[in-house]
Amino acid sequence: MNDALTLNGCLILSALLFGIGLVAVFGRRSAILVLIGIEFMLNAAVINFVAFWRFAHPSSDGMMFSIFAIAVAAAEAGVGLALVIALYRHRRSVRIDEIPPASE
Amino acid sequence: MSIPFLIIAAVILASAWAAVSLRNLVHCGLCAALSFLATGTLYLYLNAEFLGLVQLMVYVGAVAVLILFTVLLTRPATEAADAVPTKRPAFWKGALIAITVGGAVASCLAVYAAPKASTAPELSIQEIGRLLTASQQNVLALIIVALLMTTALIGALLLAAPAEEDTKGGGA
Structure with missing residues (x-):
């Protein structure tokens, strides 16, 4: 039914989504938006896993990888947002250009 | 390319771009949730039903809510950041780097002859x-x-x- 659907389409979509994640990581100064950008980049990677599972390598490995990648991404989001809250508590700011170096 | 895939891809990319470029962080969080939701739809469309459900529960249910909670808990700081005019040149510099990277990868993929899908795997x-x-x-x-x-x-x-x-x- 989806003969016209191709691997290339999914891969291009995930490359563009990864690019949008990079925009947030490089261009925004709010730590929360940087984390959202990282989530987009992880999502792009999972889209790649699913696309290759669907079109090129239909064993269960791609699915297992995607599940574990999502689990790790969820843990990362939890720790990252907790860091943002800790940062806010200490500095009253969530802007990454106001974070002092770790050695201080 | 099939029409449903194009619609899903357009929603993913448009809401992701809105999430990284809007000024108000609450709007950013909601647009990110929409993008995660559309990604889950894409998984369902690609026959990965378990992953689609996991995406809905983990990303839309947990991560997006966590992001919104963080935005609201740090509200004074984010409001102050909103009041300060964003450094636009920095954003566009970042966008230039990212569009170069994403565009380069995408343009390589556009000419790449991928293997044809045989049948959708069932899992x-x-x-x-x-x-x-x-x-x-x-x-x-x-x-x-x-x-x-x-x-x-x-x-x-x-x-x-x-x-x-x-x-x-x-x-x-």
């Missing part, structure tokens, strides 16, 4: 459960991920909890 939820618990290495990975999640959540709790200088011995 039911029962099958995934059996795979996760039957094979030795998957069980090990599952346990490691469970430990990782527990450690990460305890760590997140410790990081976000209010500092109590006087109750901990030897503090400052």
Whole structure:
């Protein structure tokens, strides 16, 4: 039914989504938006896993990888947002250009 | 390319772009939730039904809500950041780098002759459960991920909890 659907389409979509994640990581100064950008980049990677599972390598490995990648991404989001809250508590700011170096 | 895929891809990319470029962080969080939702739809469309459901529960249900909670908990700071005019040149510099990277990869892929899809692989939820618990290495990975999640959540709790200088011995 989806003969016209191709691997290339999914891969291009995930490359563009990864690019949008990079925009947030490089261009925004709010730590929360940087984390959202990282989530987009992880999502792009999972889209790649699913696309290759669907079109090129239909064993269960791609699915297992995607599940574990999502689990790790969820843990990362939890720790990252907790860091943002800790940062806010200490500095009253969530802007990454106001974070002092770790050695201080 | 099929029409449903194009619609899903357009929603994913448009809402992701809105999430990284809007000024108000609450709007950013909501657009990110929409993008995660559309990604889940894409998984369902690609026959990965379990992953689609996991995406809905984990990203839309947990991560997006966590992002919105963080935005609201740090509201004074984000409001102050909104009031300050954003440094637009920095944003466009970042966008230029990212569009170069994403565009380069995408343009390489546009000419890449991918293998044709034979038939959609079938992997039911029962099958995934059996795979996760039957094979030795998957069980090990599952346990490691469970430990990782527990450690990460305890760590997140410790990081976000209010500092109590006087109750901990030897503090400052």
